Amino acid sequence: MTDYLKLPEGYGRPREQAPPTGFDPARRLRSLTGVDENLLAWVWYERSKYTALGGVVLGTSVIAAFSMWNFANEAVGGTSVLALVPAVVWMLFVLNLDRWLIAPQPNAKRRVTPLLTRLLVAVLLGTVIAEPLVLRIFQTAVEERIQDERHGDVDRLRSNLLRCNPDPSQGSGDRGRPGGCDSYLLSFNATPGGQSAELDALRQDAAELQKRVDQDTKLLESLDADVRNECRQLIRNAGTGLLERTSECQRLRAKAADYRATHHTAANERRLAQMNDRIGQDGSRLTHSRSAFLTARDNEIARRVAQERAKQKGIGVLERMAALEQLTGDDPTLFTGVWLVRLLFVLIDVLPVLVKFLGQESSYDRLLSSRSNSAVKVHDAAVRAAERKSLAELEIAQEECEQYVRRRKAEFDAARREHVAEMNIRVSQAVNALEDELRRKSSV
Secondary structure (H helix, E strand, O other): OOHHHOOOOOOOOOOOOOOOOOOOHHHHHHHOOOOOHHHHHHHHHHHHHHHHHHHHHHHHHHHHHHHHHHHHHHHHOOOOHHHHHHHHHHHHHHHHHHHHHHOOOOOOOOOHHHHHHHHHHHHHHHHHHHHHHHHHHOHHHHHHHHHHHHHHHHHHHHHHHHHHOOOHHHOHHHHOOOOOOOOOOOOOOOOOHHHHHHHHHHHHHHHHHHHHHHHHHHHHHHHHHHHHHHHOOEEEOOOOOOEEEOHHHHHHHHHHHHHHHHHOHHHHHHHHHHHHHHHHHHHHHHHHHHHHHHHHHHHHHHHHHHHHHHHOOOOOHHHHHHHHHHHHHHOHHHHHHHHHHHHHHHHHHHHHHHHHHHOOOOHHHHHHHHHHHHHHHHHHHHHHHHHHHHHHHHHHHHHHHHHHHHHHHHHHHHHHHHHHHHHHHHHHHHHHHHHHHHHHHHHO
16 A cells, blocks of 8 residues: 555655564554544644543543442432443444544545534533533532422422321311312221211200200209299198198299209209210210211321332432432532533543644545645556556457457458359359250250
8 A cells, every 4th residue: 555655665664563572562552543643644743642641531431330330220220230331342342433523534624513513522422421420529418308309209209298188076177178189088997977076066956055054954953943942931820729740831832843844954964964964975986986077088198108108119210310400509609510521521532633623634634635635646646547458458349349340351352252153163064964965865
């Protein structure tokens, strides 16, 4: 390939270098930039530049691998050896992409459109690489925020379940369900709400009956006191001369008996005693039912809370990103730190492209352009020579074909003339023979 580039002895020849033996780190690093060692030998003083540039490309790919390893571990919720597979694949992809971005191009013009395109690709790639590393750096703060939010979600769930499933025996069921409880309602086999309403009604009836009984008892006690006071007084009967009670005493006794009969005081007292017994029994059953309801409600709430906690086992990447956004929104200092770290990693990935395309054209670039132009010229000359050779061969073949046609035509014409001459001779001989035969016959 380089035969057409050979120069006279002693004129600009590349510096002699020993053939590579074993592992050459500098040469391996330069291969990551896409340079040709044979061409670079002409400008040996730029080897250090491309070696350093190869180190930057390798460092960027290693950072990308570490970023993907963290991302894969966060996605599966723990450290796993399998995370090395996407990390290695991502490293090779970033390595080849960066190598393509900074590979020397012959006759490369400093146009804005290709530069912006490559810079955009580098920025997007750096952003993708930077985000998992930012999450890793601020992992402690992010996980604390997520844990606080999860504890808050569990507490809100528990409070909403308690608010939306109140104890019916406390009278809250009469006011209806609170708003926003569609997803927090629990189902139970039985609730003490009906028993509580019956017991409340029974207690209200007993209280009203107790008031009447107390009022009747108070009046009867007053009447009995009047009867006792009046009946202590005895008067002598003028007819018999015996002591007897006064007519007022008899009247008061009749009044007291009539009050007991008309107000059913004894029946009300028996009824009140029965109602108090029933209140005691219903209260005992209500207490037992309420205890069973509270136990079932607490068990159901504990089950729902356990389900909520089971969903919160692993911390996903999206959850981490959302928590980081919330943290940066609450703390301007943290916001500044996060974006500085992001810009740092983006700049690290964009740096090779910036150094390559924003710098001046190097000697190697000029040699590459010169060799490329020379190769194009040689190729064009070779194509033209091959074209002329092919055309000449086609002309020779065409001439040979025409000569063959002419030769075959001449041979055919000669053969035809010989055949005609031979036929003429035979006809002439036949005619002479026929004339001789006619002359013989005529002479006879």
